[in-house]
Every structure is written in C-alpha cells, then in structure tokens.
Amino acid sequence: MADVAREAGVGTMTVSRALRSPEQVSEKIRARITDAVRKLNYIPNTAAGTLRSNRSHMVAAIVPTISHSIFADTIEAMSEVLQRAGFHLVIGQSNYGLDQEEALIRTFIARQPEAIVVTGYTHTPAAAALLKSSGLPVVEIWNTCSSPIDASVGISNFDASHAMTRFLLQRGYRRIGYIGGLKRGNDRTVQREAGYRAALSEGGIPYERELIQRAPFDYDAGAKALVQLLARRPDIDCIFAASDILAIGVLLEANRQGIAVPERLAVAGFDDVGLAERMSPPLTTIRFPRKAIGQMAADLIVERLQGRAREQRVVELGFELVERQST
Amino acid sequence: MADVAREAGVGTMTVSRALRSPEQVSEKIRARITDAVRKLNYIPNTAAGTLRSNRSHMVAAIVPTISHSIFADTIEAMSEVLQRAGFHLVIGQSNYGLDQEEALIRTFIARQPEAIVVTGYTHTPAAAALLKSSGLPVVEIWNTCSSPIDASVGISNFDASHAMTRFLLQRGYRRIGYIGGLKRGNDRTVQREAGYRAALSEGGIPYERELIQRAPFDYDAGAKALVQLLARRPDIDCIFAASDILAIGVLLEANRQGIAVPERLAVAGFDDVGLAERMSPPLTTIRFPRKAIGQMAADLIVERLQGRAREQRVVELGFELVERQST
DNA sequence: ATCGCGTCTGATATCGATACCAACGGCGGT
DNA sequence: ACCGCCGTTGGTATCGATATCAGACGCGAT
Numbered sequence: 001m002a003d004v005a006r007e008a009g010v011g012t013m014t015v016s017r018a019l020r021s022p023e024q025v026s027e028k029i030r031a032r033i034t035d036a037v038r039k040l041n042y043i044p045n046t047a048a049g050t051l052r053s054n055r056s057h058m059v060a061a062i063v064p065t066i067s068h069s070i071f072a073d074t075i076e077a078m079s080e081v082l083q084r085a086g087f088h089l090v091i092g093q094s095n096y097g098l099d100q101e102e103a104l105i106r107t108f109i110a111r112q113p114e115a116i117v118v119t120g121y122t123h124t125p126a127a128a129a130l131l132k133s134s135g136l137p138v139v140e141i142w143n144t145c146s147s148p149i150d151a152s153v154g155i156s157n158f159d160a161s162h163a164m165t166r167f168l169l170q171r172g173y174r175r176i177g178y179i180g181g182l183k184r185g186n187d188r189t190v191q192r193e194a195g196y197r198a199a200l201s202e203g204g205i206p207y208e209r210e211l212i213q214r215a216p217f218d219y220d221a222g223a224k225a226l227v228q229l230l231a232r233r234p235d236i237d238c239i240f241a242a243s244d245i246l247a248i249g250v251l252l253e254a255n256r257q258g259i260a261v262p263e264r265l266a267v268a269g270f271d272d273v274g275l276a277e278r279m280s281p282p283l284t285t286i287r288f289p290r291k292a293i294g295q296m297a298a299d300l301i302v303e304r305l306q307g308r309a310r311e312q313r314v315v316e317l318g319f320e321l322v323e324r325q326s327t
Numbered sequence: 328m329a330d331v332a333r334e335a336g337v338g339t340m341t342v343s344r345a346l347r348s349p350e351q352v353s354e355k356i357r358a359r360i361t362d363a364v365r366k367l368n369y370i371p372n373t374a375a376g377t378l379r380s381n382r383s384h385m386v387a388a389i390v391p392t393i394s395h396s397i398f399a400d401t402i403e404a405m406s407e408v409l410q411r412a413g414f415h416l417v418i419g420q421s422n423y424g425l426d427q428e429e430a431l432i433r434t435f436i437a438r439q440p441e442a443i444v445v446t447g448y449t450h451t452p453a454a455a456a457l458l459k460s461s462g463l464p465v466v467e468i469w470n471t472c473s474s475p476i477d478a479s480v481g482i483s484n485f486d487a488s489h490a491m492t493r494f495l496l497q498r499g500y501r502r503i504g505y506i507g508g509l510k511r512g513n514d515r516t517v518q519r520e521a522g523y524r525a526a527l528s529e530g531g532i533p534y535e536r537e538l539i540q541r542a543p544f545d546y547d548a549g550a551k552a553l554v555q556l557l558a559r560r561p562d563i564d565c566i567f568a569a570s571d572i573l574a575i576g577v578l579l580e581a582n583r584q585g586i587a588v589p590e591r592l593a594v595a596g597f598d599d600v601g602l603a604e605r606m607s608p609p610l611t612t613i614r615f616p617r618k619a620i621g622q623m624a625a626d627l628i629v630e631r632l633q634g635r636a637r638e639q640r641v642v643e644l645g646f647e648l649v650e651r652q653s654t
Numbered sequence: 655a656t657c658g659c660g661t662c663t664g665a666t667a668t669c670g671a672t673a674c675c676a677a678c679g680g681c682g683g684t
Numbered sequence: 685a686c687c688g689c690c691g692t693t694g695g696t697a698t699c700g701a702t703a704t705c706a707g708a709c710g711c712g713a714t
Contacts, residue, residue, distance in 0.1 A: 001670065011694040016672060026692065041460065046437045047383070048670035050374040052699050067403055072394040079420065088434065090417050093406065107415065110373045133368065219605055252605050274546055275602070278579050328700065338664040343702060353662065375700035379669050 001044065007036035019044060050112055058088045059301060060108040061117035064096040064186075068217065068245070070271050070290055071119070074141065077294030078117065085302045087114065094119070098185040102127035109134055115301040121145035121152065122187040137304040139297045143188045144316045153297045153315045155288045157188045160319040161195030164240060164268055164286055167321055169203040173238035173266055176200070177229040178212045179222060179250070180242040192242040192270065211236070215246060222249020223256075237265060238327070244269035244276050244285055251279050251326065266327040281325035288319040328371065334363035346371060377439055385415045386628060387435040388444035391423045391513075395544060395572070397598050397617055398446070401468065404621030405444070412629045414441065421446070425512040429454035436461055442628040448472035448479065449514040464631045466624045470515045471643045480624045480642045484515045487613045487646040488522030491567060491595055494648055496530040500565035500593055503527070504556045505539045506549060506577070507569040519569045519597065538563070542573060549576020550583075564592060565654070571596035571603050571612055578606050578653065593654040608652035615646040 005012045010029055018025045018033040025033070036042070050056040059082055063071040079089040092108060094101040102124045108116065109130060115137040123131070131138045131149050138150035145152045168176055178196050181189035197207055210232050215221035222241060226249070229236055241247035247269030254261050261267055261281055269276060272287035296315055303310055332339045337356055345352045345360040352360070363369070377383045386409055390398040406416040419435060421428040429451045435443060436457060442464040450458070458465045458476050465477035472479045495503055505523050508516035524534055537559050542548035549568060553576070556563055568574035574596030581588050588594055588608055596603060599614035623642055630637055 005694095012670090013672075013694055014692085017693090020672085024692080029693085041457075043433060043437050045378070045439065045670055047374045047377040047439055048699090049672070050699095051372070051378055051701090052670080052672045054699080056374070065399075065403070066393050067396055067399040069394055069396065072392075072399060076392070076394055076420065088417075088438075090415075093403065106370060110370050111415075112372065112374055130368075219601060255607065278546060280582065339700090340664055340702075341662085344663090347702085351662075356663085372700055375669090376702070377669095378671090379700080379702045381669080 001042065003040055004033065004036045004042045007040060008032040056112045056114055057086055058090055058111065058113050059115045059117065060090050060092065060113040062092045062094050062101055062104050063119045065093050066091065069273060073290040074294035077291035078298045081295050081298035081302070096186060098122065098124045098127070105130050114305055117141055117297055120187045121148065122185050137301050139300055141293050141297050143191060144314055146314065148313060151300050151313045153293055153300065153317065155317055155319045157191035158195040160286045160288065161192040162199045163321055164270070165196045165199035166203070168238055168240060168266065168268060168327065169199065171327055174205065175233065175236045176211065176238045176240055177233065177236045178240050179225045179246050180212065180214050181217060182214050189242060196240060217243050217245050219245060219249035219252065222246035223253035226250045226253045239265060240268045242270050244271040244273040244283065247283055247285065248275060248279060251283065262325065262327050268327050272322055277324060284324045284327040285322055286319050287322045289317050292317055328369065330367055331360065331363045331369045334367060335359040383439045383441055384413055385417055385438065385440050386442045386444065387417050387419065387440040389419045389421050389428055389431050390446045392420050393418065396600060400617040401621035404618035405625045408622050408625035408629070423513060425449065425451045425454070432457050441632055444468055444624055447514045448475065449512050464628050466627055468620050468624050470518060471641055473641065475640060478627050478640045480620055480627065480644065482615045482644055482646045484518035485522040487615065488519040489526045490648055491613055492523045492526035493530070495565055495567060495593065495595060495654065496526065498654055501532065502560065502563045503538065503565045503567055504560065504563045505567050506552045506573050507539065507541050508544060509541050516569060523567060544570050544572050546572060546576040546579065549573035550580035553577045553580045566592065567595045569597050571598040571600040571610065574610055574612065575602060575606060578610065589652065589654050595654050599649055604651060611651045611654040612649055613646050614649045616644050619644050
C-alpha cells in the first residue's frame with residue numbers, strides 16, 4: 001500500500017480511504033489512486049486490515065455436510081445475501097459430529113468472523129460457551145429453538161413430523177413404519193422422531209420400537225431399512241422416512257420388489273428435494289423454505305452488524321405438507 | 328496472548344511456541360501454558376499470525392456451485408485432506424461465471440491463501456494473470472489442461488465424451504441427440520461437445536446442428552430438452568446428455584411419455600451420480616473419480632507447501648464407461 | 655575449573671492496514 | 685479582517701502474533 005501511496009503521491013491513509021470509503025476522498029485524488037492501484041496490481045492484505053479494525057467482513061457457517069443438496073441450497077442463498085452486503089461466507093462441515101462442530105467453532109473464532117451460523121441447537125457445552133462468550137451474532141438455523149443462544153431461524157421439525165404422521169393416520173394407515181436418521185446430537189432427527197411418536201400416541205396407536213429403523217442419509221440405507229422393517233413387521237402399510245433421500249431409497253426398493261405404492265405400501269418423505277415430485281409415484285413429503293432460511297439468517301446478521309437490531313430472535317418460517325401420489 | 332503469558336509467568340514468545348511448535352517448549356512450562364490457555368479461554372488471533380508470518384493455513388477453492396453433488400464430493404474430499412495437514416478450505420462459488428471467478432480470485436488473494444484451486448482452465452485474462460503473479464500454488468481441477476497455469480488434476484472430458492459417443496455408435500445408434508450445458512466459458516461443456524462431434528465425424532456421421540440442444544443443469548431442463556429434440560427430429564434413436572442430471576430428466580420424461588428405453592430411445596449420461604444406477608432402467612454413464620480429484624489436488628498442494636515439489640504438473644485420473652441398461 | 659554446545663526462554667522489531675488526531679485550505683458569516 | 689466550520693489530507697501509534705537474535709542454563713568433555 002505504501003507503494004501505491006508513493007505512486008499516487010499521497011499518504012497511505014488516503015489510499016486506505018479511497019478503497020474503503022471512496023466518498024471521503026476527492027474525485028481527483030481518487031482517480032490517481034485507482035490508477036496507481038491498477039498499475040501496480042495492488043491487492044490489499046485483509047489480515048492487516050482485520051487485525052487493526054476488528055472487521056473481517058467474513059461470516060462463518062457450519063453445516064453437517066454440503067453434499068446434501070438441502071444444506072447446499074441454504075448455504076447458497078445465505079452466501080448470496082451476505083455477498084451483496086460485502087461479506088464472505090466461510091463454510092465448515094461438521095459431518096454430523098458435535099465434537100467436530102466444537103473444533104470448527106474454535107478455529108473459526110480464531111479467524112475473527114463477524115457472525116457465526118450453526119446448524120441445529122444441540123452443541124457440546126464447550127461449544128455453546130464459546131459461542132456465547134464470543135460476543136458475536138450467532139444464528140442457529142434449521143430447527144427453531146425456543147431459547148436460542150442468540151437467534152434461531154428455521155422450522156419446527158417436531159410440528160412438521162407431527163403433521164405428516166397425523167395426515168398418514170387420517171388417510172387410514174395404521175402400521176406406520178418410521179425411518180429416521182442416526183441421532184447422536186442431531187436435534188432435527190430427534191424432533192422428527194418425537195413428532196411421529198406424539199402423533200401416534202394422540203391417534204391412540206401404541207408406540208412400537210420394532211416400527212422404527214434408523215439409517216444414515218443415503219439411498220441405499222433407505223432401501224435396506226425398508227427390507228429390515230418388512231422382515232420384522234410384514235404388516236406395515238406405510239413408511240414415513242425422515243428424509244426424502246431415505247424415502248426415495250424406499251420407493252426405488254419397493255419398485256424393485258414389485259410392491260405397489262401406495263396400494264400395498266404408502267411412502268412419505270421429508271424435505272421435498274427436486275426429485276421427490278418426479279418419482280413414480282410422486283412422493284408425498286414436507287416442503288420447507290430452505291433458501292429462505294439462508295436468506296433470513298443472513299438478513300438477521302446483516303441487520304445486526306449494521307446496528308439495526310431486531311426484536312424477534314426466533315424466526316419460524318413454516319412448512320407445507322405436499323400431498324402427492326405415494327400416499 | 329499477553330494475558331496468557333502473564334498468567335503462566337512466561338514471555339509471549341514461549342506461549343506462541345507452545346501453541347505452534349510444542350516440542351520446542353519444555354514439558355513443565357508447556358503444561359503451565361495450556362492450563363492458562365484453558366483458564367482464560369484464550370483463542371489466538373489468526374489475522375495477526377497471518378500478517379506477521381505470511382502463513383494463513385488456508386487454501387481457497389472456487390467451484391461453479393456446491394449445489395451440484397459432483398462438486399460437493401470433490402470439495403469434501405479436498406477439505407478432508409487439507410484439514411489433516413492443518414489447512415482450512417475456503418470455498419467460493421462462481422456460479423459458472425468467469426467474471427465472478429475473477430472477482431473471487433481477487434478477494435481470495437486479499438485473504439492470503441497458501442494455494443488456490445479453480446475449476447476448469449478457462450479464465451478471464453485478468454484472472455489468469457492474477458493467479459500467475461500471485462506466486463501461489465494453483466491447481467486447475469476437473470478438466471485436464473496440457474499447459475496449466477501451475478498444475479492440473481482431472482480427466483479429459485473430450486476423451487470421455489468421445490469414448491461414450493463411439494460406444495453409442497458401436498451399439499448401432501445413428502441419430503444421436505446431444506444435450507449439453509450452456510457453454511459460456513465452461514471448458515468441460517465445450518470439450519464434451521467437441522468429443523461428441525469428433526466421434527461422430529470419425530464414425531462417418533455428419534454433424535447436424537438440430538441434434539444438439541443446450542440446457543442448464545437441472546432435471547426439468549433435461550426433460551424439456553428431450554421434448555424439443557423429439558419435436559425437431561422424431562427419428563432420434565439415442566440421447567447423450569453431458570450430465571447425469573440432464574440424462575435423468577430425459578429418462579423421467581421418457582417414462583412419463585411411455586417411450587421405451589432403450590428400445591425406442593437409448594439414453595446415456597455423464598458423471599455417474601448416485602441415482603444413475605438406481606434409475607429404471609439404470610443409466611449408462613461416464614464415471615470419474617470425483618473424490619480422487621479433490622484428494623489429489625490437496626495432495627499436490629500439501630506437498631508443494633512442504634517444499635516437496637513434484638515433477639508431474641498434470642495429473643490425469645482417468646474415467647470409466649459404465650454400461651447399464653439404458654443403452 | 656573452563657570451555658563449548660545444545661536446549662530453552664525472552665526482549666524487541668515487525669508484518670500492513672487503519673483509528674485517531676492534527677493540520678491545512680477555502681469559504682461564508684459577522 | 686477575523687473567526688469558525690467543513691471537507692480533505694497526512695503522520696503516527698496501534699492491532700496481536702511471530703521472526704530474529706541474544707541470553708541463560710545445564711551438562712559433558714578436556
């Protein structure tokens with residue numbers, strides 16, 4: 001930067017201002033500076049700026065994985081909003097592990113982000129303490145939480161799962177098998193399973209452990225889970241999978257085995273991924289605003305960083321039960 | 328850090344060493360320091376360290392989008408290898424735009440990464456100049472390039488597309504429709520189309536513009552492209568789509584219209600996404616090592632940063648034609 | 655006892671941009 | 685003519701960790 005200042009015949013402060021707040025520099029000098037910048041191919045050193053100003057123009061987000069398109073959608077939307085406001089989004093993958101999340105939070109904080117986004121509201125005690133004491137805006141996304149660390153944006157996974165299960169009961173299904181995610185520290189999974197159980201119990205159907213199968217989130221796991229459930233309880237008349245990926249695995253396996261859907265076996269999913277409506281039969285599922293979650297989280301952060309606080313700390317964006325031909 | 332030093336009764340340098348290269352500090356003092364760190368919840372400020380040492384422990388990668396699982400796979404693999412070596416991966420999305428790529432490269436360089444990964448070998452002149460003059464290790468992934476800026480890891484998209492087209496001709500298909508991506512500045516798309524045309528011409532089949540349809544990468548675009556192609560040329564007997572997403576869109580649309588695959592219309596894709604083998608009929612496609620690309624790119628970078636250069640600048644990882652029932 | 659070497663520790667300068675404050679010139683108001 | 689304000693500019697200290705070098709200490713060899 002000193003080189004640019006010399007080249008333009010001004011002080012370093014003026015160069016700094018010309019780049020960060022051009023309106024404070026006279027047009028004439030600003031032109032000289034931009035010329036010098038171009039001529040010398042000058043690129044400022046963010047580390048120095050961050051160190052002095054405590055502003056990194058960076059927001060950190062932690063998701064379980066980006067391979068799953070549902071998180072990718074949210075990230076993409078969040079990234080766009082932040083970019084427009086002059087922030088960079090840095091992404092970390094916890095791989096569904098709370099310890100990994102904690103480690104990521106630690107290294108992220110070391111990089112001085114201006115806000116942190118985490119997925120879910122379940123964290124290690126140390127992670128929660130780190131987030132709280134960081135003094136940064138923190139947004140917990142995906143599953144709303146009544147008492148967030150700071151702010152929370154998402155839907156009630158409990159309500160959504162509850163609504164779907166109630167719907168299936170209304171349709172007359174009685175032996176509803178449930179395929180859920182592995183749930184070490186995953187509150188979405190926990191809440192979805194709780195919603196299923198609550199709706200069953202309200203419907204007067206006893207809870208049966210045999211009807212529940214847990215699986216990682218991939219097509220094959222869904223297929224395998226169906227096989228296992230049917231082996232245990234051949235009288236199952238409906239499957240509710242806590243993720244469309246699993247539900248699609250179930251559908252594909254049912255097709256393979258010639259099981260008629262929905263006549264012999266109804267199938268419902270959760271997420272409404274792009275493929276859901278294109279399956280045969282099209283999949284009944286829960287749709288929720290993945291992009292809006294990202295946008296809203298980013299909006300909250302940007303407002304916060306611009307001093308415009310907001311009363312509302314918990315934003316529940318709502319879901320929609322999309323009824324298609326698989327049920 | 329000064330606080331930690333005081334608490335532990337040592338100098339700041341010793342604290343710094345205890346954290347960065349513990350073997351240089353006696354066990355006794357190291358213990359005092361780690362205690363102090365824990366007690367004060369000290370987290371070092373990366374910006375300061377980066378500024379002084381010129382080491383950010385960060386690698387930047389730019390991909391078109393992370394919503395597409397094929398890029399997510401590569402990123403995930405790359406991220407893992409880098410993490411193990413003590414680096415953070417920071418991801419940027421160019422959204423298939425060369426100008427956006429250039430802008431990202433600029434802001435990334437400002438953050439002092441230790442290496443940069445970009446997708447493809449097509450860049451704006453300014454972007455190429457930035458990369459070259461940055462003096463950083465640069466890896467261009469996905470599509471190998473004979474004269475890379477620095478290093479290149481991927482497959483020959485031309486060869487892969489060429490091989491598939493040749494295979495389709497051998498199977499006896501003669502009116503091969505081609506659905507490709509939009510190709511402003513996308514060398515993968517360009518090379519795949521070129522491979523298709525080269526194989527046709529070698530097979531003595533004249534090139535027909537009517538047989539080519541370009542589309543964005545989503546299921547609906549694939550479906551729509553099929554409709555348009557069939558409207559123009561009802562005698563098409565085979566579709567080669569430059570991406571499985573498009574091919575799956577074609578398959579779904581064919582199923583919907585009751586077009587028999589492969590009897591009336593063969594379909595081939597490119598990428599071998601998880602769903603390809605689970606479609607009905609399972610999709611013939613090109614499989615290539617998406618994870619290995621990420622790992623290899625990361626390996627090259629790590630070796631480079633540890634001073635262990637490598638002769639080979641272009642790593643071609645090879646592809647595989649996976650023949651299934653759709654052709 | 656002395657020397658030399660290796661191991662460990664600390665004081666200080668430094669990385670590059672920016673916060674903070676001072677200074678300067680021009681201009682309108684009294 | 686003088687004052688004071690605003691818009692603009694530059695000098696200097698500073699953010700926090702680390703490179704660099706010097707010093708302290710222990711231990712074996714002579």
